[in-house]
Amino acid sequence: MRARRDPSDNWSKTPADRPRRRDIAISSGLGVLVLAVLLAAGTIDLAVFVGTSLALASLSLVYYLTALTTIEPEARPVERVTVQPADTAVAELMLERITVPILLIGPGGRIERANPAARAFLGLGGEGGLLSATLRQPRVLEAVSAALRGEKGRAVEYSTLAPIESHVRAFVEPIRLELPGPMPWRAMLVLADDTSSKRAERMRADFLANASHELRTPLASLSGFIETLRGPARDDEEARERFLSIMQVQTERMRRLIDDLLSLSRVEMNEHLPPSGAVDLCELARDVAGALGPVAASRSIGLSLDACEGEAIVHGDRDQLYEVVENLVENALKYSDDGGSVAISVRADLTRDAAEHSDERIAEGSGRLTLSAPPLSSEARYGVLRVRDCGQGIDRRYLPRLSERFFRVGGQKSSPTSGTGLGLAIVKHIVARHRGGFTVESAPGEGSVFSIFFPAVRKSATDGNEPVQRGATVS
Structure with a gap:
């Protein structure tokens, strides 16, 4: 912006040390006058008068010179800044386009301005409300209050765990405006999202810990088989074929484990960023049922699909939602007895209570x-997908731990043919990223029902800038 100084604002032409020179002259003159009165009264003689006057003049000269060396320069008055209309338009456009949340806080902690990024980040309905009603972070509010008093700005870090874990760095700076009234100070609040970097640090540590723990058993098996093949079983062709087959199974297990760990890390990295696409749950369910149909048929398991009429369009990333549905159906097939049945159902436009x-x-x-x-909302509608099996079921005490990493029901031990124990953890994190819900109902001997539901896309949204993501149907 082009800032212009008001021509009426002139610096003072009076030297800053003139008041001190006046004080020195008056003090010296009064001293000489007093000595003259004492001389006229005969209290002192002429020699005392002359000597005292010279001493007083010398002290005054020393004081004056000392004052000149310690004088503080006169403070430059604050210039009034006038903004041209063109500058205002450019500033408004820049503020609207910046993707970093920026707010201007006025007296009383009220939000005077907030760019679109800030309104989306904090969920603001509009300007004019209290910052404390939207951002309940005492350290940030204290920094804003200090800036409104004209104190030095500072940076504050804070974290939230609900509804989604996030890590934010808030920068607060005071701004002085030439406005009428007793409160010229404003506070500029800039919010930087550090969630990705914080999660990346934690993901690296978790990946190393989990991978080293889970890979220890298959690596030990491979090491033992290799040692056996190089020693006692070197010339035993039958044993060699058997050991190589087991080694292949163990290698495949390690591959699945690494793939699941990488998938989980990618999901957790972006969990705080909701997807912007739209997906048809009915089409997605048909694709998964078509892909896993041969697996079910090989074990004589009936795989049925009861999709709603029309479409069930929800907010989401198609690849991630496909992974969720595939995980749930694979688990249902894995834990169902041969000759059993697995049912997939899809429903659209349900309330949260009906979806849960x-x-x-x-x-x-x-x-x-x-x-x-999902976050509480009385007006939200959801698309729901349920997967029901007729397997062994899950005891009530194990339900809270189903989405834990590497947890296996009933303390099952890891085996070459078992899963990695990460499937439901991946499902939970993908559902959380989509701001959806994930429920389970089970009874021993009766089977289980896993339900996932996601915010539905309104009809106007699918007709506009949010095309439905579609994939090739697997037959």
Whole structure:
């Protein structure tokens, strides 16, 4: 912006040390006058008068010289800044386009300005509200209050755990405006999202810890088989084929484990950033059912699909939602007995209460738990997908731990053919990123029902800038 100084604002032409020179002259003159009165009264003689006057003049000269060396320069008055209309338009455009959340806080902690990034980041409905009603972080509010008093700005870091974990660095700086009234100070608040960098640090540490723990067993097996093949079984062709087959299974298990760990790390890295696409749950369910149909047929398991009429369009990333549905259906097939059945159902436009609870309980006294819940909203509608199996079921006490990493029901030990124990953890994090819900209902001997639900896309949104992501249907 072009800043212009008001021509009426002139610096003072009076030297800053003139008041001190006046004080020195008056003090010296009064001293000489007093000595003259004493001389006229005969109290002192002429020699005393002359000597005292010279001493007083010398002290005055020393004081004057000392004052000149310690004088502080006169402070430059604050210039009034006038902004031209063209500058205002450019500044407004820049503020609207900046992707970093920026707010201007006025007296009383009220939000006077907020760019679109700040309104989206904090969920602001509009300007004019209290910052404390939106951002409940005492250290940030203290820094803003200090800036409104004209104190030095500072940076504050804070973290939130609900509804989504996030790490933010807030920069607060005071701004003085030439406005009428007793409160010229404003506070500029800039919010920088450090969630990605914080999670990257934690993901690296978690990956190393989990990988080293889970890979120890298959690596030990491979090492033992290699040692055996190089020693006692070197010339035993039958043993060699058997050991190589086991080594291949162990290698495949390590590959699956590494793939799942990398997938989980990628999901957690972007969990705080909601997706912007739109996906049809009905089409997605048909694709997964078509892809896993041969697996079900090989074990004589009936895989049925009950999709709603029309479409069930939800906010989401198609690849991640496909991974969620595939994980749930694979688990249902894995834990179902041969000749059993697995049912997939999709429903559209349900309330949160209807989405969290299935139409009827699978058994009297079955356990039901919400593993991940969306933000509260009385107007939100959801698309729901449920996967039901007729397997062994899960005891109520194990339900809270289903989404833990590497947890296996009933303390099952890891085996070459078992899963990695990361599937439901991946499902939970993807659902959380999509601001959706994840519930489970199960009873021993009766099977389980896993339900996922995501915010539905309004019809106007699908007609506009949010095209539905579609994939090739697997037959």
